[in-house]
Amino acid sequence: MDADAAKANLHSYLKHERQAVLDKLDDLSEYDVRRPLTATGTNLLGLVKHLATWEARYLGEVFDRPFPEPLPRWDVEADRLGDMWATADESRSDVVDRYRRVWAHSDATVAALDLDAVGRVEWWGDAQVPLFNVLVHLLAETSRHAGHADILREELDGAVGTDAEAMAAEGHDAAFWADRRAQVEAAARAAVA
Structure with a gap:
């Protein structure tokens, strides 16, 4: 498989998993998308906010293409885990629209770079990492959280599958x-x- 085909394949899977996460919000009340459903407070809208934050970092900061909106800091204790839930002032549409803006920014990064383009992942000890590895990581992370969303949604109203x-x-x-x-x-x- 050539590099362009590999990149297109990884990107296609990432796009599918992104949408799968958002689909879990469909037809739920504002309370149900926000309420904590595990002992640690995991909730559907928080998963969306978390994915938006970290995708913006991986396909933004890492490749010196920063997302143009502020992000909660990963390296400031007071901001840690703030990406895992939506405040009362953040509407569902705010969080979802931001995730879609991140998609557009990320998609532009993927389109602009070759799979072997190297970025610097500060939170991985300043590791120099190619786009290929970042796409694989993001696909795994997004799929993992899509699975969490599947289980949370099933617990809420019995809806299963994609x-x-x-x-x-x-x-x-x-x-x-x-x-x-x-x-x-x-x-x-x-x-x-």
Whole structure:
């Protein structure tokens, strides 16, 4: 595979995962996209804000193409973890629109650079890293958080998969999942009996 094809493939997967994360916000109330759903406060809108912040860093600062809006600092204790939740003053559209602006900025960086273009990742001990490695890292990180979003959304209203309507059309309704859960629970109990 040539470098242009590899870059296009990685970029395509990244674009898919970005959209998958945003799709998890569809049809949810303002409260549900913001509320903490784990012991550490993980929430859907916070995942979007976090991804926007770090993608702006990796495909901005790293390649000396800074995102033109302020970002919470990773190296200032008071700002740490501030990217993991939205304040009451940050609307859903503020956070989502910012993520889309980051996409445009990041996409321009990817288009402008070759896969072997090297950037400096300050928070990796000033490592010199090629675009290829950064794209792989971002794809892994975005996919990881898309998986978190899948689980959070399932806990909120039972919506599963990247296309809940298609899953329902295939017979994967609430009764199907209740039966599946009971089957998994029975297997778990039998394994420890």
